[in-house]
Each structure stands twice: as C-alpha cells, then as structure tokens.
Amino acid sequence: MINRESRRLRVLQVGMTRNLGGIETYLIEQFRHLDKSKIDYDFVNITGEYSICYEDEILASGSKIFKVVSRHKNPLLHYWQWFNILLQNKGVYDVIVLNTNSLEYVFPLVLGKIFGIPVRVIHSHNSGFENKQGLARRLLVGMNKKLLAWSANLRFACSQFAGQWMFKDNPYHVIYNAIDIHKYDADPIVREETRNALGLHTELTLLHVGRFSYQKNHSFLLDIFKGVHRIQPDSVLLLVGDTTEESEFLTEVKRKIKAYGLENVVRLLGRRDDVNKIMQAADVLVMPSFFEGLTVVGIEAQASDLPLLLSDTVTKELGLLPSTQFISLEAGPTAWAEAIVNSKQHNRQSRYEELKAAGYDIGNETERVEKLLIDAYHELV
Missing domain, CATH: 3.40.50.2000 (Glycogen Phosphorylase B;)
Incomplete structure (x- = not known):
C-alpha cells in the first residue's frame, strides 16, 4: 500500500492557452519550480486546434497535455472530449485547477466533482469582465456561480482585489504572481x-x-x-x-x-x-x-x-x-x-x-502552493 503522506500529487491544470499572457507566465514559472517528488502538473488545452505556450517544454519534461476542441468552435465535441478525458483517467488526478479571468466557464470543476477528483480549485486571475455583460451573459454567470459553489472546494486569487471581485465573502487564498x-x-x-x-x-x-x-x-x-x-x-x-x-x-x-x-x-x-x-x-x-x-x-x-x-x-x-x-x-x-x-x-x-x-519569489511561492494543495488533499481524502 502507498503511504498517503509520501504519495506524489497529480494535478490537472486548465488555463494555459496559445496566447502568452499572465496566466501562461504564472503557470510555466510555477511548473518549472515544482518539487516533482511531491507534485506534478498535467495540462488540458481547451482550444486544442492550436498548440499552447511552452508545449514542447511541458512534453519534454514528461508531463501530459490533453487536447479539447474549443467550445466556441464545436461545443458538443468540446464537452464530449472533456468527458472522455476524465473517464479514461478516473482515479488518476487528485487535484483539478481552473485558472480563469471570468465565471463564464466552470465546466471542468463540475466534471471534476462528478468524476470524484478530491480537490477542485478555482483560481481568479482578473478583476473585471472582458465581455459586455448583456442579459444572456449575466444569466450564465449567475448559473455558474451556483455551479461553482457546488463544485469548487478551494479558492485562489492573484490579489485581494481579484478575490473579492470573483468570490465576494467566500474565503480564498491570495497566490502571488511570483516570478524568477x-x-x-x-x-x-x-x-x-x-x-x-x-x-x-x-x-x-x-x-x-x-x-x-x-x-x-x-x-x-x-x-x-x-x-x-x-x-x-x-x-x-x-x-x-x-x-x-x-x-x-x-x-x-x-x-x-x-x-x-x-x-x-x-x-x-x-x-x-x-x-x-x-x-x-x-x-x-x-x-x-x-x-x-x-x-x-x-x-x-x-x-x-x-x-x-x-x-x-x-x-x-x-x-x-x-x-x-x-x-x-x-x-x-x-x-x-x-x-x-x-x-x-x-x-x-x-x-x-x-x-x-513582498512574496514574489517563485521558489517560495511555489512551495506555498504545493503545501496548500497537499494539505487540502489530505483533509479531503
């Protein structure tokens, strides 16, 4: 039997895209500084018709990248491919993390709960809406807030401002956008x-x-x-x-x-x-x-x-x-x-x-994230 305390945590990260921006920089810097004996990241590319940033580096390290067609291009295929990924990897992942700028898409966490992934993290990287909030979008965000309350059990934010904007009075951890x-x-x-x-x-x-x-x-x-x-x-x-x-x-x-x-x-x-x-x-x-x-x-x-x-x-x-x-x-x-x-x-x-x-050293902050995820896993399993 594997000692639970020494078990390497498997984490599925969502949010890395082909466009080099803040989320991509945050994820790759953290990925490079992980203690791979304790924790490792795989990624889901949710616009799978394109390669994500740092794809060659991620694959060369031995990590996996699962590809899902964009939901805007083919929504039915998008959700079906997501379902198959978690079905074929049921029991493999201990944590799923959705890195996001909005609440217009929370499906990975909902599916993560359905398939029994113990730790389901929503990470807020923004403090405003990119798109105009018409009636349809407001309804979508309202529904997703309810789904998020049901599916997520750990909340991260890149700042107090981003946390308050997305989570209101719900508790969250500020994870600094640390760099080398x-x-x-x-x-x-x-x-x-x-x-x-x-x-x-x-x-x-x-x-x-x-x-x-x-x-x-x-x-x-x-x-x-x-x-x-x-x-x-x-x-x-x-x-x-x-x-x-x-x-x-x-x-x-x-x-x-x-x-x-x-x-x-x-x-x-x-x-x-x-x-x-x-x-x-x-x-x-x-x-x-x-x-x-x-x-x-x-x-x-x-x-x-x-x-x-x-x-x-x-x-x-x-x-x-x-x-x-x-x-x-x-x-x-x-x-x-x-x-x-x-x-x-x-x-x-x-x-x-x-x-x-101020908390922006990548080595120190990566260790802190590792501890938060490992502690959450031990509390929930």
Whole structure:
C-alpha cells in the first residue's frame, strides 16, 4: 500500500492557452519550480486546434497535455472530449485547477466533482469582465456561480482585489504572481545589447506588454503616446503582444497609428520570449488598463526596476516600489504623457530583496502552493 503522506500529487491544470499572457507566465514559472517528488502538473488545452505556450517544454519534461476542441468552435465535441478525458483517467488526478479571468466557464470543476477528483480549485486571475455583460451573459454567470459553489472546494486569487471581485465573502487564498526575480535584475550590459538589437539609441522608450483586447485599453495608450511624442519627439513606443491574428482591437491600433502619423515610432514586436531583456531596454512601462487582477507584467517591470505607470483602476497591491505610479484614466492623455516624460530614472538596480519580502519569489511561492494543495488533499481524502 502507498503511504498517503509520501504519495506524489497529480494535478490537472486548465488555463494555459496559445496566447502568452499572465496566466501562461504564472503557470510555466510555477511548473518549472515544482518539487516533482511531491507534485506534478498535467495540462488540458481547451482550444486544442492550436498548440499552447511552452508545449514542447511541458512534453519534454514528461508531463501530459490533453487536447479539447474549443467550445466556441464545436461545443458538443468540446464537452464530449472533456468527458472522455476524465473517464479514461478516473482515479488518476487528485487535484483539478481552473485558472480563469471570468465565471463564464466552470465546466471542468463540475466534471471534476462528478468524476470524484478530491480537490477542485478555482483560481481568479482578473478583476473585471472582458465581455459586455448583456442579459444572456449575466444569466450564465449567475448559473455558474451556483455551479461553482457546488463544485469548487478551494479558492485562489492573484490579489485581494481579484478575490473579492470573483468570490465576494467566500474565503480564498491570495497566490502571488511570483516570478524568477533575478531573471529581471537591472543590467546595463543587457540594456545596451538589447537597445542595439532593437535599433534604439537615445530615444525615450515606452513599453507595453499585453494582448490586444478591450481590457488593455490600447486606444488610450496611443492617445498618451501621441502626447509624449509631441513633448519629446525623440521617443518610441514598443508594443509586445501576439499579432498573428487580426482582431478588432489590433485593427483599431493599426488604424490609429496611421491616423496619428506614428508609423515610424510605434513598433509592433509581436509575441516575444525575451520580455525580460526588452524591459531592460525600455525606460518606462505604461499600462492604462481598464482593470487587472494583479498583472505579472507589473511585477516583472518592478523586478527590473523599470518605472511603471498604471491606471488607478488597478489594485494598489501592485505598488511595490516608489517608482510605480497610479494615474486616473479620467486625468486624460496629457497628464499621462507629462508623468511619463518625468518618470525616467537612471542607475536602475536589483530589487530582489523588496520583491522577495513582498512574496514574489517563485521558489517560495511555489512551495506555498504545493503545501496548500497537499494539505487540502489530505483533509479531503
């Protein structure tokens, strides 16, 4: 008989997609730092017609990736494939975790309860609705809240703000969006090399990292940069985010760049795997989001000692360093532009100790997550 205390926990993670964003960064950093003698992750790709981020790395490590066709493409096949995965792996998984930005999809946890997975975790990564909340969506969210109350028995959130938004008065654990802090340490040599590679010289360099979506508010970002460029013509804006498919938001960004005559100073860099180096090259990170859970990008920027300007709709929990500023969206693009021009700082340094003390060291936080999942399993089995 296997000693329950020494048994390796098998966890099924849901939420990794093909678009490199906060959830994907959170999951892969945690995956890389797991104590594989105690716990291991497999993944379900719920848009299985595409590969997920880091798929080769995950498979090379020996973990599995199950593919399910997108529910928007073929809902019946989506649910049938989910059913078969859990049927064929009944009794294999001890934990299922749904990482989500909304309550429009909770089916994996419902199915997890039906198939007897002991620990069923909902992890809130956001603090606002991406889609317009018409009657149909409100009804769906209302029904899913009831299903969630029945199916989930452990709640995580990336911040107090994200937890209160999704869970109200229900208890939850804040799981920090921890990173490999030293990977982002300020380094003047890396800065010079990366700026040279990007063809940058003395320009004031603004950076934004995020998918093209309503939440990220790119349209206002371009209004801000137009103001920056008027004050300081020697300036550029780097936009990091997936550009492989046109969307209404990416199309609007391209239209506005052309309308403002900024084609030569706004650069669409697409998806990048070297964001840590691009942050070294930048002078300020600008995020005028309508809402955020607790953005990993904001933690990465502060780890690289990069001045960060955020909308005041973002949780103040993200303000770890004095160089991080919160500005109202209602202040208008001119106020933002002036704050950006005045925010550049020199002699950036390592911020490891501050971020570690705040709970953002990936090693420490991964150990904490492991303990929470293992303890929950032992309590329930």
